């Protein structure tokens with residue numbers, strides 16, 4: 751009888767320990783990605799009347815602005831089916847802040863492997879930032895279905911080698 755009881759105890763332990771370890775592990779993974787790797791939900795950086803985007807100080811002239819040495823601001827407007835600007839040039843080692851919105855429907859803003867993955871909602875200003883260390887060409891992709899020519903909606907970031 752004693753043997754049977756201790757076997758049951760071991761079976762219980764075999765179930766209880768993973769059921770504690772799993773949520774603790776997931777919480778640790780969440781903490782590491784959120785605070786260590788800086789992966790988090792993009793906040794709402796402000797509002798804009800989607801019918802008056804062209805009058806907003808941030809989006810009057812879409813483009814790239816150097817705000818400090820090595821710091822760039824991209825003022826980006828999405829509309830069917832293009833990004834303005836659709837070509838961004840920065841030197842290697844730059845930190846790029848994207849301020850973006852949509853003039854019409856929901857678009858996406860994705861720069862693969864650079865922690866930029868944002869929905870662009872009409873009426874909302876979105877902000878995301880990334881550092882571009884390696885020279886090369888990186889795509890800017892709309893990854894929210896926005897109509898018949900959604901698949902053509904893309905741009906590029908050209909990271910130039912430092913002179």
Ligand code: CUA
Pocket residue numbers: 829830831856857858892893894895896897900901903
């Ligand atoms: Cu814009 Cu899909």
